Each structure stands twice: as C-alpha cells, then as structure tokens.
Amino acid sequence: MNYYEQQIDLYFELKGTPDSSKESYLRRMNTFIKFIQDRQISMDDITINDIQQYILFLKRERSLCAGTINNYISAIKFFYTYVLGREWDAKKIPRMKRPHKLPLIPSKEDVLAILQATTNLKHKAILMLIYGSGLRVSEVAKLKISDIFAVKP
Structure with a gap:
C-alpha cells in the first residue's frame, strides 16, 4: 500500500486538498483495499464485479446509508481511476439514490x-x-x- 499512498499523497498535495478530505478518502480506500486483500485478490486483478460486491457488502452487511455508500464509491473511483489507471464504468457502478425526506414541521x-x-x-x-x-x-x-x-x- 505504500506505493499507493505515495500516489494519493502526491495527487492531493498537487490539488491542494484539505487534510480532512484526504484522510476521509484514505480511510475509505483502506477499507476497500482490506476487503479486496481478505478475498486474496491482487490489486492488479480488481474487477468491476469486485467493486460491485464491495458496495453490496457496505449496503447489506454494514447497513450503511446511501449517502455514506456514495462517499465510498467516490473514494473507490478515485483509487481505481487515478491510482490503478483503470477505466470506470458508471453504468455498472451507479451511485445510490438518496431518499428524499420532507422536513419535519413542528406544530x-x-x-x-x-x-x-x-x-x-x-x-x-x-x-x-x-x-x-x-x-x-x-x-x-x-x-x-x-x-x-x-x-x-
């Protein structure tokens, strides 16, 4: 992961991204990487299907809300496209729809x-x-x- 962290640090430094955003992306990417490594999949062999399975894991097993899962998707997309240099297919990895909640109006x-x-x-x-x-x-x-x-x- 050291090589990947160097690539990520370089990108965020060049872009001038705040430390809090960088830490959020790194935390989400590290969670995804651990998921991949636990399944004994090489970083070079990650497929769209692996990403789909991870998103389903976040939804079904961890019961995360749509907004949080979309944050994970953004971090994974960054990792997949920038660090691994792969093509992202938004049709196969859609962002989750967030439920539209009406505001609660007090009496x-x-x-x-x-x-x-x-x-x-x-x-x-x-x-x-x-x-x-x-x-x-x-x-x-x-x-x-x-x-x-x-x-x-």
Whole structure:
C-alpha cells in the first residue's frame, strides 16, 4: 500500500486538498483495499464485479446509508481511476439514490412553547423572525438592519 499512498499523497498535495478530505478518502480506500486483500485478490486483478460486491457488502452487511455508500464509491473511483489507471464504468457502478425526506414541521403549539421558554430577547427575536418569515438560519445570520428597516440618511 505504500506505493499507493505515495500516489494519493502526491495527487492531493498537487490539488491542494484539505487534510480532512484526504484522510476521509484514505480511510475509505483502506477499507476497500482490506476487503479486496481478505478475498486474496491482487490489486492488479480488481474487477468491476469486485467493486460491485464491495458496495453490496457496505449496503447489506454494514447497513450503511446511501449517502455514506456514495462517499465510498467516490473514494473507490478515485483509487481505481487515478491510482490503478483503470477505466470506470458508471453504468455498472451507479451511485445510490438518496431518499428524499420532507422536513419535519413542528406544530404551532411546539413553536409557541419554544418561544415562551426563550428568555434572551435577541434569541427570541431571531426565532420569531425565522418562524414568521420562513427564512433559513443562514439567511437570518446575513441580515442587516437595512434589510428590515428603511434607514434614512
């Protein structure tokens, strides 16, 4: 694996990838490599079928969610194409569909209870603004006084 790690380090250094992303990719690639080695398959002999079997293993045996499996697929694709120099077939190794979940909307009573329990006036104003206007937290965080009140010069 030392040769592979050197190739991976070189790529991420040239690209300027953050250490956290590099560590995430390495962790996922190492897990895949261990899976392959446990089955006594040479790195040069890895096939699309081996990758498919690993993805099924992640899904069935480890019960990982679609988003996590897609992260593994990205790391394996990088390893397979960049390090091993092989051709990736996206038709045979599709990314998993992530279920679309609708947001949970709290009841009016729950919202009122939260507002009544909030003692800090600033926090209460922020919560009321979020609830009353439908703004996202990030949108409220970027608000300026001029966005709410017309400021006259």
